[in-house]
Amino acid sequence: MSDIPTLTLNDGATLPAVGFGTHTLTGTEGVDAIRSAIDAGYRLLDTAVNYGNEEEVGRAVRDSGIPRDEVFLTSKVPGRHHGYDDAIASTKESLQRLGVDHLDLHLIHWPNPSVDKYAEAWRALVDLREQGLVRSIGVSNFTAEHLDRIVAETGVTPAVNQLELHPWFPQTEMRVTNESREIQTQSWSPLGKRNAPFDEAPVRDAAEAHDVTPAQVILRWQVQLGALPIPKSGTPARQQENLAIFDFTLTDDEVAAITALGRPDGRLFDGDPNTHEEM
Numbered sequence: 349m350s351d352i353p354t355l356t357l358n359d360g361a362t363l364p365a366v367g368f369g370t371h372t373l374t375g376t377e378g379v380d381a382i383r384s385a386i387d388a389g390y391r392l393l394d395t396a397v398n399y400g401n402e403e404e405v406g407r408a409v410r411d412s413g414i415p416r417d418e419v420f421l422t423s424k425v426p427g428r429h430h431g432y433d434d435a436i437a438s439t440k441e442s443l444q445r446l447g448v449d450h451l452d453l454h455l456i457h458w459p460n461p462s463v464d465k466y467a468e469a470w471r472a473l474v475d476l477r478e479q480g481l482v483r484s485i486g487v488s489n490f491t492a493e494h495l496d497r498i499v500a501e502t503g504v505t506p507a508v509n510q511l512e513l514h515p516w517f518p519q520t521e522m523r524v525t526n527e528s529r530e531i532q533t534q535s536w537s538p539l540g541k542r543n544a545p546f547d548e549a550p551v552r553d554a555a556e557a558h559d560v561t562p563a564q565v566i567l568r569w570q571v572q573l574g575a576l577p578i579p580k581s582g583t584p585a586r587q588q589e590n591l592a593i594f595d596f597t598l599t600d601d602e603v604a605a606i607t608a609l610g611r612p613d614g615r616l617f618d619g620d621p622n623t624h625e626e627m
């Protein structure tokens with residue numbers, strides 16, 4: 349099993365430098381896949397109300413026999429629960445489905461600016477943290493403007509901003525925005541999902557140079573950018589592969605060449621947080 353380094357958030361919490369994405373892992377097969385990820389060594393599991401698999405995540409953790417305090421659980425408040433009372437109730441339901449008494453990290457899944465209730469949801473997360481039901485609080489898909497608004501209204505800076513980030517869309521500006529506020533960037537679809545650029549020259553060349561796979565190159569690139577990737581795989585061998593990224597280092601030129609694959613229209617779908625809304 350690989351030794352996974354840890355990162356420290358702006359609230360003092362520590363978490364593994366790579367996590368496991370669970371989107372689409374549902375039912376018995378989902379439990380088995382999440383359980384095999386835990387067995388492979390993942391200790392950060394990323395779920396959400398909208399993935400419909402919080403029960404599966406909770407079951408896999410219990411079945412693994414790993415003590416609760418050794419697993420870092422993240423979930424997310426969906427857009428339809430942004431009202432203050434709704435966000436509190438939503439979180440309590442997440443805890444119930446997961447079968448735990450606290451979340452390690454809870455995020456606002458999307459800002460949904462046209463609904464204009466994300467600041468209310470943020471106030472709920474601040475209070476849930478006070479009550480000990482969540483340990484760290486953060487956001488996902490927030491722009492600089494959304495971040496500034498919630499900090500101005502509450503004085504509380506998110507610990508994490510989880511963003512679409514892969515070689516086609518390296519989020520150069522948002523990484524600086526997050527870093528300047530001491531917010532940890534997490535990367536969703538860190539490989540680029542079905543569009544993973546495994547055959548692109550900068551990725552392929554680095555894989556050959558370091559005798560690793562293209563997926564390992566991309567995940568290592570994430571780590572060297574200062575981002576925390578949460579790759580999903582339902583395949584045990586790939587789950588293990590995606591953890592083995594801490595015994596080689598890309599050169600600065602290799603990192604820059606992969607970042608240069610980025611393009612303005614590189615998002616995987618039309619997921620601009622100013623316009624894309626998820627309820």
Ligand SMILES: NC(=O)c1ccc[n+]([C@@H]2O[C@H](COP(=O)([O-])OP(=O)(O)OC[C@H]3O[C@@H](n4cnc5c(N)ncnc54)[C@H](OP(=O)(O)O)[C@@H]3O)[C@@H](O)[C@H]2O)c1
Pocket residue numbers: 368369370371372394395457488489510511535536537538539540541542563564578579580581582583586587589590
């Ligand atoms: N906050 C948000 O709005 C948001 C949005 C999207 C996703 N997320 C989170 O981010 C997580 C990861 O994103 P994602 O699932 O969209 O994409 P991803 O992790 O970039 O890619 C997953 C895909 O890559 C394949 N794969 C994984 N490891 C591989 C390897 N070593 N070699 C070749 N193929 C490999 C997987 O196939 P197999 O499973 O068949 O191995 C799967 O098809 C999600 O599960 C979710 O937790 C958050």
